[in-house]
Amino acid sequence: MSVRVVALALLLAAHAPAPVRAQNGSASEVMTGAVRAYRDLDFDGAARLLRRVLTPPLATGLDDADRARALTYLGAAEHYRERPDSAIAVFRRLVFLAPRHRPDTLIFPPEITRLYDAVRSSTRVVAVRLQADTEFSVGGKLVAWLYPSTPHDVTVAISGEDGHALRTLYAGPIGDSLDVRWDGRNSSGSLATGDRLWLTVASPGSRQVRVPLQVDVSAPDTLLHAPPLSNLLPEHAGRSTGLRSLGGAALLAAGALTLPSLVAPGERASGTRFAVAGALSVSGVVGYLSQRAGRPLPENAAINQTRRDAWRRQDDAVTRENAERMRAARVRIRAGSAVVLDPLGNNP
Amino acid sequence: MSTRGMWLAAVWGVSGLAAPPLAGQTTITGTAAGLVLNVRTRSDAGTALGFGGTVRFRRLELQVRYAEGTLQPSDRQSVGRDLVEGAVALRFAATPWLSMQLGPHARHYDSPLGPERWVTWELGGRAEVAIAGTQVRGHAMLWRGMGLEVNVPPGSGSARGGEVGLTIDPGARPFWFALAYGIDQAQVRDAARRETVETLTFSAGLWRRLDLRALRSPVLRPPLLAQLRHGGADLVRDLPLLPERRDHRLRLLGMELERARLRDGLIE
Numbered sequence: 271m272s273v274r275v276v277a278l279a280l281l282l283a284a285h286a287p288a289p290v291r292a293q294n295g296s297a298s299e300v301m302t303g304a305v306r307a308y309r310d311l312d313f314d315g316a317a318r319l320l321r322r323v324l325t326p327p328l329a330t331g332l333d334d335a336d337r338a339r340a341l342t343y344l345g346a347a348e349h350y351r352e353r354p355d356s357a358i359a360v361f362r363r364l365v366f367l368a369p370r371h372r373p374d375t376l377i378f379p380p381e382i383t384r385l386y387d388a389v390r391s392s393t394r395v396v397a398v399r400l401q402a403d404t405e406f407s408v409g410g411k412l413v414a415w416l417y418p419s420t421p422h423d424v425t426v427a428i429s430g431e432d433g434h435a436l437r438t439l440y441a442g443p444i445g446d447s448l449d450v451r452w453d454g455r456n457s458s459g460s461l462a463t464g465d466r467l468w469l470t471v472a473s474p475g476s477r478q479v480r481v482p483l484q485v486d487v488s489a490p491d492t493l494l495h496a497p498p499l500s501n502l503l504p505e506h507a508g509r510s511t512g513l514r515s516l517g518g519a520a521l522l523a524a525g526a527l528t529l530p531s532l533v534a535p536g537e538r539a540s541g542t543r544f545a546v547a548g549a550l551s552v553s554g555v556v557g558y559l560s561q562r563a564g565r566p567l568p569e570n571a572a573i574n575q576t577r578r579d580a581w582r583r584q585d586d587a588v589t590r591e592n593a594e595r596m597r598a599a600r601v602r603i604r605a606g607s608a609v610v611l612d613p614l615g616n617n618p
Numbered sequence: 619m620s621t622r623g624m625w626l627a628a629v630w631g632v633s634g635l636a637a638p639p640l641a642g643q644t645t646i647t648g649t650a651a652g653l654v655l656n657v658r659t660r661s662d663a664g665t666a667l668g669f670g671g672t673v674r675f676r677r678l679e680l681q682v683r684y685a686e687g688t689l690q691p692s693d694r695q696s697v698g699r700d701l702v703e704g705a706v707a708l709r710f711a712a713t714p715w716l717s718m719q720l721g722p723h724a725r726h727y728d729s730p731l732g733p734e735r736w737v738t739w740e741l742g743g744r745a746e747v748a749i750a751g752t753q754v755r756g757h758a759m760l761w762r763g764m765g766l767e768v769n770v771p772p773g774s775g776s777a778r779g780g781e782v783g784l785t786i787d788p789g790a791r792p793f794w795f796a797l798a799y800g801i802d803q804a805q806v807r808d809a810a811r812r813e814t815v816e817t818l819t820f821s822a823g824l825w826r827r828l829d830l831r832a833l834r835s836p837v838l839r840p841p842l843l844a845q846l847r848h849g850g851a852d853l854v855r856d857l858p859l860l861p862e863r864r865d866h867r868l869r870l871l872g873m874e875l876e877r878a879r880l881r882d883g884l885i886e
């Protein structure tokens with residue numbers, strides 16, 4: 271190789287375009303080079319650098335704002351490269367990443383912003399923002415803010431590991447934004463716990479956004495409720511009620527007559543016991559006649575009412591005590607990164 | 619009281635205290651009655667008058683009975699003797715129809731030969747049966763003497779007895795009536811002496827139920843009770859806010875304002 275050829279090669283390398291120099295730099299340097307190439311109307315070079323910066327390993331050095339900026343430039347570059355399908359695909363990806371993002375109208379011309387708006391309008395997706403770590407007591411709530419790409423209907427639910435909805439938080443239209451609140455309970459009112467719960471935002475016929483939740487509940491033991499009443503008396507006389515009264519009275523009357531022989535055998539008892547035996551016998555007959563089958567027994571009804579009232583008071587006391595104890599419960603919810611799934615469950 | 623009797627009394631008391639309260643039972647039921655007793659022994663008979671009463675809270679019931687009268691000999695030749703009888707019994711309702719009871723029963727005879735006293739510690743069981751709803755109930759009781767002491771001649775022995783009767787309680791009204799037949803026999807050890815007494819008792823009385831919650835003073839209302847339990851300075855701070863005091867303060871404040879308004883009016 272002659273000296274002239276080497277000198278020419280060095281000269282060309284010194285005047286090489288920016289994209290070539292940026293090929294081995296960091297993500298921000300590559301991004302800067304891509305933007306410069308775009309401004310220099312080198313859309314092919316810009317697209318090549320932007321695709322590089324949006325794929326690992328450089329993509330890991332970008333935050334969401336940088337990624338959105340890169341996608342915006344890439345979509346515009348693809349548009350000017352006359353690849354409309356690629357531009358639409360890039361803009362759709364941008365909508366999934368940041369539904370609220372808008373291209374800067376000072377940088378991008380109206381044809382780019384119109385194209386982006388058209389893609390955004392036809393792509394229904396919701397961005398979910400919530401605190402990474404939320405802790406509250408009973409009565410408090412987890413708040414999730416939802417930002418849609420375009421107004422549409424959504425269903426927001428808490429679902430279990432198997433995808434089965436534990437509780438639907440909201441179902442209806444969403445416009446500019448929406449905040450939904452969850453008190454940590456499932457649809458039956460009890461506190462939902464689990465390592466793999468999901469906050470699911472489903473847009474019908476479109477993507478589904480899922481945020482993994484880890485819910486820990488530190489709740490004290492609660493009291494058991496009183497068992498159902500089982501010792502209620504019959505409120506209407508049965509066939510045996512009168513007979514039982516008659517039998518009991520007869521037994522007592524016999525007891526009165528035989529009591530002296532039991533207690534003081536050999537003694538001659540007086541006749542006073544006959545008065546009591548007679549009174550018991552008469553009472554037994556009266557009891558038998560007054561308690562025929564089907565007759566209401568108001569005394570038993572009153573006793574039952576007293577028992578029911580006592581049971582209700584006890585149950586209310588347990589309910590109050592449990593509510594008091596549950597006030598001390600703490601719910602801690604840790605949220606992970608949102609995942610966007612297409613209707614078939616694949617990550618786009 | 620013998621050691622055995624004391625042990626039984628202790629077990630009795632502990633079982634009563636340890637018994638779980640029935641839900642919602644915050645009422646005390648008390649009865650008071652006048653008694654007419656027809657008392658018969660082997661040698662004499664007579665009528666005694668007295669009174670009795672019971673206090674019941676949850677499963678425990680305390681019964682007191684006192685009567686006195688004169689027994690006339692059946693041969694009409696001997697001199698009559700005065701009778702004073704008293705009994706106290708602590709009853710524990712194991713079930714709604716079965717209860718156990720323990721307590722002393724004393725009989726005092728005043729005869730020309732001198733006073734004679736029989737004291738028996740009775741331990742027994744009592745069963746109740748409803749005959750006509752809850753308005754007419756029958757009962758049967760058997761007891762055994764845990765210790766018998768007699769002063770003339772000094773000695774001890776054994777005793778046993780029983781009672782059968784019925785109680786009429788109209789329910790809607792606080793009256794009740796009872797008729798009971800009882801018999802007991804006491805045997806003095808080493809003295810070949812035996813005393814058998816039959817008693818026909820007619821009782822007429824009143825009952826009353828008292829709700830303990832109604833006994834609470836207005837000052838000790840639940841919020842204040844809660845503060846008392848928790849203690850602390852809140853009690854002192856909140857005492858003036860009791861409704862009575864608050865209303866009184868508001869009235870005073872209103873009077874002060876009215877007075878100030880009149881004074882200002884006069885000045886103008």
